[in-house]
Amino acid sequence: MTLMLSVPLTLSNFSCYSPVCIDSSHFIMSLAAEAFVSQIAEDQILLSDCASSLAVQAYLRMCNLPVQVSYRPNAEYMSPSGKVPFVHVGNQVVSELGPIVQFTKAKGHSLSDGLDDVQRAEMKAYMELVNNMLLTAELYIQWCDDNTAAEISRPRYSSPYSWPLNHILAYQKQWEVRRKMTAVGWAGKNLEQVYEDVSQCCQALSQRLGTQPYFFNKQPTELDALVFGHLFTILTTRLTSDELSEKVKSYSNLLAFCRRIEQSYFEDSQAGSSSRGYSKGPSLF
Amino acid sequence: TVTEPAQILNYLRKLRFNADYELSARQGADTMAYIALLEEKLRPALLHTFWVDTENYSSLTRPWFASRSPFPLNFLVPGHHANTALSRILLTKSDSPLHTITEVEGKIYSEAKECLNLLSHRLGTAYYFFGNTPCSLDAFVFGFLAPLHKASLPSSPLQNHLRQLENLQRFCDHILNAHFSSHPGSPQPVQETVDANLQKLTQLVNKESNLIEKMDDNLRSSPQHKPFRADPRPSPSNSTGSTPA
Numbered sequence: 241m242t243l244m245l246s247v248p249l250t251l252s253n254f255s256c257y258s259p260v261c262i263d264s265s266h267f268i269m270s271l272a273a274e275a276f277v278s279q280i281a282e283d284q285i286l287l288s289d290c291a292s293s294l295a296v297q298a299y300l301r302m303c304n305l306p307v308q309v310s311y312r313p314n315a316e317y318m319s320p321s322g323k324v325p326f327v328h329v330g331n332q333v334v335s336e337l338g339p340i341v342q343f344t345k346a347k348g349h350s351l352s353d354g355l356d357d358v359q360r361a362e363m364k365a366y367m368e369l370v371n372n373m374l375l376t377a378e379l380y381i382q383w384c385d386d387n388t389a390a391e392i393s394r395p396r397y398s399s400p401y402s403w404p405l406n407h408i409l410a411y412q413k414q415w416e417v418r419r420k421m422t423a424v425g426w427a428g429k430n431l432e433q434v435y436e437d438v439s440q441c442c443q444a445l446s447q448r449l450g451t452q453p454y455f456f457n458k459q460p461t462e463l464d465a466l467v468f469g470h471l472f473t474i475l476t477t478r479l480t481s482d483e484l485s486e487k488v489k490s491y492s493n494l495l496a497f498c499r500r501i502e503q504s505y506f507e508d509s510q511a512g513s514s515s516r517g518y519s520k521g522p523s524l525f
Numbered sequence: 526t527v528t529e530p531a532q533i534l535n536y537l538r539k540l541r542f543n544a545d546y547e548l549s550a551r552q553g554a555d556t557m558a559y560i561a562l563l564e565e566k567l568r569p570a571l572l573h574t575f576w577v578d579t580e581n582y583s584s585l586t587r588p589w590f591a592s593r594s595p596f597p598l599n600f601l602v603p604g605h606h607a608n609t610a611l612s613r614i615l616l617t618k619s620d621s622p623l624h625t626i627t628e629v630e631g632k633i634y635s636e637a638k639e640c641l642n643l644l645s646h647r648l649g650t651a652y653y654f655f656g657n658t659p660c661s662l663d664a665f666v667f668g669f670l671a672p673l674h675k676a677s678l679p680s681s682p683l684q685n686h687l688r689q690l691e692n693l694q695r696f697c698d699h700i701l702n703a704h705f706s707s708h709p710g711s712p713q714p715v716q717e718t719v720d721a722n723l724q725k726l727t728q729l730v731n732k733e734s735n736l737i738e739k740m741d742d743n744l745r746s747s748p749q750h751k752p753f754r755a756d757p758r759p760s761p762s763n764s765t766g767s768t769p770a
Contacts, residue, residue, distance in 0.1 A: 361643035365558035372561040423616040425529075444554035 284313060284399050286392075287477050288378040293325040295469025296337055300327075301505040302460050303349040313400035341462050351461045359456055363463045366448065366455070370463075373441035374470045377434050377484075380426055383417040387480050439487045442471075446491040453500060460501070467494075468501045530668075534661060544660045552655050556662040559647070559654075562640060563669055569614045570637030570683055571669060576610035577626060580680045638686045645690045652699055659700070667700050 285293070293309075300307045312318060319326040319335040326335030327343075334343045344350065352360060382393045397413055398406030421427045426434075445467060454460045455467070471494055475485050488494060537543070545553060575586045582603075590606070591599035611626065619629045644666060653659045654666070670687070674697045678684055687693060 357643075357646040358649075361647045362555065362558065364643060365555070365562040368565040369558040369561035372565055420616045423613040440557070444557045447550040447554040448558075450551070 284396055285311075286396060287382055287473060287479070288375060289324050290477070291375070291378060291470040291473040292323075292337065293469070294473055295466045296325045296327065296340055298468050298501060298505060299337065299341065299351070299462050299465035300344075302351055302465060303344060305344070305349065337462065337466060351459065352456075354459065355456060355461070363456065363461060366445070366463050367466055369441060369444065370466050370470060373437055374474075376421075376424065376426055377438045377441075378470070378474070379417055380421060380429070380434050381431070381479065381484065383414050384421055384427070385431055385480075389414060391480055435483055435487055438484060439490075442488055442491050442494060446494050449493055449497060451493065453497075464497075464501065468498055472498050472502065530665070544658075544664070547658065548655055548660060556655075556660070559644075559662055560665050562643070563665060566636045566640035567669055569618050569633045571673065572610040572614055573626075573630065573633060574673070574678065574681050574683055575676075576607045577614065578680065581678050582607060584679055585676060634682060637683055641683075641686060641690055641693065645693050648692050648696060650692065652696070659704075663696075663700065667697060671697050671701070 297307055297309065315324050315326070316322060318333075320333055321335045323336055326333055327340050329343075332343075334340050341350075352363060355363060381388055383389050394410040394414065398410040401409060418427065429437075449455055452458075454464050456463070471488055474488050475495075475498065477485070545556065548556070574581060576582055587603045587607075590603045593599075594602050614629060614633065615626065618633055648654060654662050670693060673681075673684055673687055674694060676684075
């Protein structure tokens with residue numbers, strides 16, 4: 241069943257796909273509250289995909305575009321680039337935040353029009369920082385750390401499939417991610433160094449944000465959506481240890497930033513969502 | 526031993542060598558962000574230009590590296606680098622494991638050109654990225670751009686694109702002149718002295734051979750001596766030359 245998060249406007253509808261088991265109606269995989277522990281075996285989505293997915297949703301909401309999230313176990317294979325999330329509009333399919341931003345810009349919705357060239361360069365640089373550090377760290381923790389991989393990532397990733405496909409797919413995905421980590425030079429790092437990198441990245445983001453409500457002027461841009469997606473997911477996801485979320489929590493302006501975006505853009509869905517919708521999900525309050 | 530640029534910088538910072546001392550917190554954050562941008566957008570295209578593009582690799586990069594490595598490493602090391610570069614590009618940039626390098630080329634080059642444009646916009650008319658003194662971001666950008674600027678690549682759309690961005694070229698040249706030209710081991714002045722010496726030697730040899738030719742003509746034209754083989758002997762002080770008995 242799909243989670244209806246759409247806000248009815250006259251603009252075209254966007255359908256957003258994330259790889260969650262088709263039985264689940266939970267958007268966030270997080271297990272922060274006790275009541276959702278029983279969902280572990282059924283939910284498929286992992287931290288990194290959830291973060292990217294949330295970033296795209298935040299961006300689309302910031303553009304005031306109605307978005308419908310639906311879950312498919314084979315979303316990775318449906319996507320044109322092999323990565324989730326992807327957006328299905330009419331007869332076009334666009335995946336990943338970068339191309340989605342360009343796509344919406346071509347349709348006339350853009351959040352970064354007001355920026356001058358230097359600011360746009362900064363924005364792109366910070367987006368790359370988040371991708372380079374936070375996303376890679378998330379992937380590392382999920383798949384290269386043996387504890388997390390065995391207890392959380394592999395069971396979740398393979399949950400919709402039966403034996404032996406679940407083993408094959410989970411190990412294949414793990415092998416792929418480890419190869420990628422080797423290629424970018426993260427394979428030699430240990431967990432402490434990864435946490436340190438996350439901390440430095442959060443420090444940079446915190447210093448850039450300062451006391452402003454958003455990263456640029458008073459209006460959110462795609463950078464805000466991306467940072468929100470990653471930080472919120474990190475904060476509300478329970479892994480084998482809490483150290484990752486503790487690193488983020490130590491920066492209070494980032495916490496306030498996440499709360500602010502959650503309040504502004506995700507609270508209005510409470511009226512229209514189903515009973516097990518987002519409003520019952522974990523929040524920062 | 527310390528490897529990797531980031532670790533080397535950390536090591537130097539612990540020894541109290543820090544070019545970023547004057548930067549504000551926000552500028553430090555900007556530094557991290559721009560370095561991430563370079564790594565993500567520019568490095569794949571640079572790797573491709575130097576290591577994967579067959580013309581560049583075979584005519585410039587491979588001979589360059591091979592000339593500095595002893596046997597048998599000169600066969601193994603460049604090939605290993607090239608394979609690492611190719612796998613890195615394919616793993617991080619291609620959308621599917623079945624794609625080949627040609628399909629990814631367009632994407633990485635357009636991203637790299639955009640990255641160069643962004644750097645150019647950020648630099649503007651200044652000499653360095655932050656204020657009047659160089660910092661670690663300047664070092665990183667220089668490290669990425671200087672080979673592209675100076676290497677004589679037979680085919681490189683990226684180099685052509687860089688030629689259109691004058692402020693980045695000026696940035697590279699400025700750092701080269703300010704920090705690399707007074708290096709004692711730099712090849713530039715050595716080359717000049719070698720050339721000058723070579724020139725003087727050539728002139729001396731020419732003078733001597735002229736003298737010897739004159740001597741030879743004199744001897745030939747004098748009738749009491751048998752003509753002998755005109756061997757140019759390198760001893761002009763002996764004016765009569767040695768004649769066979």
